[in-house]
Amino acid sequence: MSGSTNKKIVGVLGATGSVGQRFILLLSNHPDFDLKVLGASPRSAGKKYIDAANWKQTDLLPSNAADIVVVECKPEHFADCDVVFSGLDADYAGSIEQDFINNGLNIVSNAKNHRRLPDVPLVVPIVNPDHLDILKNRKATQGKKKGFIVCISNCSTAGLVAPLKPLVEKFGPLDILTTTTLQAISGAGFSPGVPGIDILDNIVPYIGGEEDKIEWETKKILCPLNANKNEFDLLTNDELKVSAQCNRVPVSDGHTECVALRFKDRKNVPSVEQVKNCLKEYVCDAYKLGCHSAPKQTIHVLEQNDRPQPRLDRNRDNGYGVSVGRVREDPVLDFKMVILSHNTIIGAAGSGVLIAEILKAKGLI
Numbered sequence: 623m624s625g626s627t628n629k630k631i632v633g634v635l636g637a638t639g640s641v642g643q644r645f646i647l648l649l650s651n652h653p654d655f656d657l658k659v660l661g662a663s664p665r666s667a668g669k670k671y672i673d674a675a676n677w678k679q680t681d682l683l684p685s686n687a688a689d690i691v692v693v694e695c696k697p698e699h700f701a702d703c704d705v706v707f708s709g710l711d712a713d714y715a716g717s718i719e720q721d722f723i724n725n726g727l728n729i730v731s732n733a734k735n736h737r738r739l740p741d742v743p744l745v746v747p748i749v750n751p752d753h754l755d756i757l758k759n760r761k762a763t764q765g766k767k768k769g770f771i772v773c774i775s776n777c778s779t780a781g782l783v784a785p786l787k788p789l790v791e792k793f794g795p796l797d798i799l800t801t802t803t804l805q806a807i808s809g810a811g812f813s814p815g816v817p818g819i820d821i822l823d824n825i826v827p828y829i830g831g832e833e834d835k836i837e838w839e840t841k842k843i844l845c846p847l848n849a850n851k852n853e854f855d856l857l858t859n860d861e862l863k864v865s866a867q868c869n870r871v872p873v874s875d876g877h878t879e880c881v882a883l884r885f886k887d888r889k890n891v892p893s894v895e896q897v898k899n900c901l902k903e904y905v906c907d908a909y910k911l912g913c914h915s916a917p918k919q920t921i922h923v924l925e926q927n928d929r930p931q932p933r934l935d936r937n938r939d940n941g942y943g944v945s946v947g948r949v950r951e952d953p954v955l956d957f958k959m960v961i962l963s964h965n966t967i968i969g970a971a972g973s974g975v976l977i978a979e980i981l982k983a984k985g986l987i
């Protein structure tokens with residue numbers, strides 16, 4: 623496992639895809655992690671990464687990855703890894719990831735397959751890293767024979783819950799939440815991805831499964847652990863009603879969401895200024911833990927009427943910060959606002975890397 627430098631050895635499954643390529647960028651020259659193994663489909667296995675991947679990032683392919691020979695996604699190739707990041711196509715992720723867990727490997731996954739299991743942490747690292755503590759109990763009871771899996775949330779859900787966390791902490795629970803998303807094309811992956819003919823000069827008002835994911839995952843991310851500290855107690859529909867409408871728009875990276883919300887406590891509804899100040903003052907636990915990638919400013923409150931915008935605001939705090947603009951009163955619920963988050967950084971691979979940094983800081987890997 624980890625060598626004398628105290629760096630953890632890591633690998634990436636689905637390394638050639640949209641999320642996999644982001645993992646490679648974020649893991650190049652990382653102070654905590656040494657990227658050693660890259661896995662993809664049998665179509666890519668046996669080729670050097672530079673030949674296997676159709677590199678589509680605006681940053682150049684890092685030299686530490688270019689010459690690595692891609693392997694099939696089998697546990698034996700990853701046996702030396704302290705943690706394995708997964709950006710696998712969801713059609714294959716379920717069984718491959720389970721095989722890795724059974725072979726004692728620890729997975730941090732972008733795929734949806736294990737998110738709804740009651741004892742699997744579903745983590746947005748700037749929101750609920752405390753959910754990782756469930757792994758401490760598991761480690762104590764099962765030892766090292768089996769690995770664990772931590773799931774990264776759906777990308778739109780990650781952006782949505784970031785401002786909700788400090789608001790709920792300070793002003794109490796919400797009871798109604800609505801969001802209308804404007805989602806970038808990188809969210810649909812590369813194979814096959816969104817055809818140009820569908821998205822150029824157009825908006826597609828449907829993303830399969832996305833609305834249900836946002837409505838369900840929000841209730842897990844904001845929920846507490848049960849009394850035995852071994853499963854999560856999902857918020858019920860009576861506790862929080864969430865309604866999502868999802869659209870694909872011709873933007874390369876960055877998901878925008880138009881959100882409205884209502885607080886449960888009708889007697890102590892905060893003012894717009896109090897809401898903005900609460901968001902500005904929020905410091906995520908990952909930053910307090912000193913994690914390398916944690917955003918210094920978790921939530922950027924923008925005052926200009928025409929912000930946030932994906933091209934101008936998605937890279938705040940290297941894509942780990944979330945932008946919130948147009949915070950104002952809502953005539954139906956309490957407040958409305960526009961949220962922007964980088965879907966492949968804080969919405970996917972970046973969350974994975976930051977989760978692994980937190981796992982290392984907490985001594986869980």
Ligand SMILES: NC(=O)C1=CN([C@@H]2O[C@H](COP(=O)(O)OP(=O)(O)OC[C@H]3O[C@@H](n4cnc5c(N)ncnc54)[C@H](OP(=O)(O)O)[C@@H]3O)[C@@H](O)[C@H]2O)C=CC1
Pocket residue numbers: 635636637638639640641642661662663664665666667695708709710711712714715732733734775776777808809810811812813814965966969970
């Ligand atoms: N894009 C985003 O913003 C987000 C994506 N996700 C999730 O992350 C995962 C990856 O998404 P994305 O990167 O967009 O998808 P892509 O389609 O771009 O990449 C899929 C990856 O899976 C690999 N793969 C395909 N078939 C197999 C197989 N049979 N065995 C092993 N590997 C295989 C591909 O390898 P090869 O190139 O060899 O075919 C490729 O590396 C998905 O589960 C997605 O839902 C989650 C949040 C956000």
Ligand SMILES: N[C@@H](CC(=O)OP(=O)(O)O)C(=O)O
Pocket residue numbers: 712732733734775776777778805806808809810829832835965
């Ligand atoms: N569906 C998201 C990306 C994604 O793959 O999400 P999930 O990991 O929940 O399947 C999008 O289209 O932007």
